[in-house]
Amino acid sequence: MNSSLQTQTESHDCKNYNQHDNENIPDRYLQEEKEISVGSRVLPSRYFLAPLAGYTHLPLRTALRELGGIGLATTDLILAAQLVSGGRKARELIKTSAQDKPLSVQIFGSQISDLTRAAVFLEQMGYEGIDINMGCPMGKVNSSGGGARLMCDCDSATAMVAAVVKAVSVPVTVKMRLGWNSEQITAPLLAKSFEQVGIAGITVHGRTRQQGFHGQVNLDGIRQVVEAVEQIPVIGNGDVRTLEDAITMRDITGCQAVAIGRGAMLDPWLFRKLKQLHEGEKPTPPTPDEQIAFLRRHFDLMLHEHGDYATVLFRKFAGWYGARLGIPEDLEDRLRRLDSPDKFQEIVEEIKRRHGERTTTTATALIKVPNGPVERW
Numbered sequence: 001m002n003s004s005l006q007t008q009t010e011s012h013d014c015k016n017y018n019q020h021d022n023e024n025i026p027d028r029y030l031q032e033e034k035e036i037s038v039g040s041r042v043l044p045s046r047y048f049l050a051p052l053a054g055y056t057h058l059p060l061r062t063a064l065r066e067l068g069g070i071g072l073a074t075t076d077l078i079l080a081a082q083l084v085s086g087g088r089k090a091r092e093l094i095k096t097s098a099q100d101k102p103l104s105v106q107i108f109g110s111q112i113s114d115l116t117r118a119a120v121f122l123e124q125m126g127y128e129g130i131d132i133n134m135g136c137p138m139g140k141v142n143s144s145g146g147g148a149r150l151m152c153d154c155d156s157a158t159a160m161v162a163a164v165v166k167a168v169s170v171p172v173t174v175k176m177r178l179g180w181n182s183e184q185i186t187a188p189l190l191a192k193s194f195e196q197v198g199i200a201g202i203t204v205h206g207r208t209r210q211q212g213f214h215g216q217v218n219l220d221g222i223r224q225v226v227e228a229v230e231q232i233p234v235i236g237n238g239d240v241r242t243l244e245d246a247i248t249m250r251d252i253t254g255c256q257a258v259a260i261g262r263g264a265m266l267d268p269w270l271f272r273k274l275k276q277l278h279e280g281e282k283p284t285p286p287t288p289d290e291q292i293a294f295l296r297r298h299f300d301l302m303l304h305e306h307g308d309y310a311t312v313l314f315r316k317f318a319g320w321y322g323a324r325l326g327i328p329e330d331l332e333d334r335l336r337r338l339d340s341p342d343k344f345q346e347i348v349e350e351i352k353r354r355h356g357e358r359t360t361t362t363a364t365a366l367i368k369v370p371n372g373p374v375e376r377w
């Protein structure tokens with residue numbers, strides 16, 4: 001997936017992240033029920049981890065869940081045909097554990113039969129939720145008719161969703177964007193149509209496919225989806241980095257839940273803080289010990305999963321974690337070039353000694369995201 005992506009540097013200032021508290025939060029959010037039903041599933045919190053292919057695999061999901069507050073996590077998008085044919089990568093992506101719950105598996109594809117077979121396979125394997133991806137702007141995904149392309153053809157998209165819903169008894173959800181471009185905002189129409197065929201919930205990333213990851217998330221666009229459906233929960237998604245962003249998302253859109261992707265790596269404690277906030281407590285920032293323990297825990301889980309190759313896979317997290325975890329810039333740089341588990345231990349010992357010496361509060365996250373509209377998409 002990453003090969004056809006261009007690198008885009010994002011910088012996020014973590015300076016004020018610890019200063020948010022619940023003073024400006026409307027009472028209704030403090031008093032509401034924490035649980036939310038998505039079809040027959042009752043999820044423990046209204047804040048979900050959005051899928052970030054290549055990042056939110058089992059080790060990160062586990063490390064984040066241990067901090068508390070995650071209502072639902074979703075796997076990377078998985079090509080349905082590969083899942084049913086037993087493809088190695090697809091089978092790796094559905095890897096889970098007893099702690100990794102609640103979990104949905106996200107599938108995509110252009111053939112209804114592939115999707116229904118994948119959904120039945122997943123249900124038989126004991127997975128409790130299926131999510132259909134209709135939001136990915138990647139060329140590779142769209143050229144096969146899956147992903148966001150489906151959003152241009154309401155009848156076909158609805159027929160596909162209906163077939164998957166009919167094939168399984170576990171709840172089926174959809175994740176989509178607002179539409180193909182600003183002239184084709186199809187999400188409200190699709191959401192309405194999907195609800196009629198039994199979808200259990202809809203996650204909407206408030207950008208169009210044409211926007212890629214540029215511009216700002218369109219909260220009014222998400223609100224239109226909320227207004228288009230009768231009962232099912234709409235999960236708002238896009239650019240939530242702080243407690244206030246999460247509450248603003250809910251306030252402006254009226255969505256019942258929020259999915260957080262990149263914000264979870266910028267602040268792994270965001271879900272815990274949201275939980276505290278809804279319990280009427282003052283959200284607590286992590287102590288230095290907790291920050292270092294999280295870093296170690298995520299790495300150990302990756303090591304367990306991937307062996308020594310975890311050192312290479314871990315490099316891309318350094319830029320996300322550096323500012324939040326108080327890692328001095330030179331040590332963040334060393335993590336970015338990590339090449340052995342022993343070096344990780346050395347670096348962590350040095351982080352412990354020099355924790356907080358960092359001079360900048362800006363995360364130097366380097367993440368590969370699709371860089372705007374590209375002709376072949």
Ligand SMILES: Cc1cc2nc3c(=O)[nH]c(=O)nc-3n(C[C@H](O)[C@H](O)[C@H](O)COP(=O)(O)O)c2cc1C
Pocket residue numbers: 050051052053054075076077106133135136175205237238239240259260261262263367368369
């Ligand atoms: C590197 C990367 C990988 C992603 N992979 C997926 C994916 O597998 N499935 C999906 O539905 N969305 C995927 N997304 C989109 C995110 O789930 C989310 O909709 C988007 O990043 C906006 O939310 P955020 O600002 O909270 O990150 C991905 C985004 C990024 C940056």
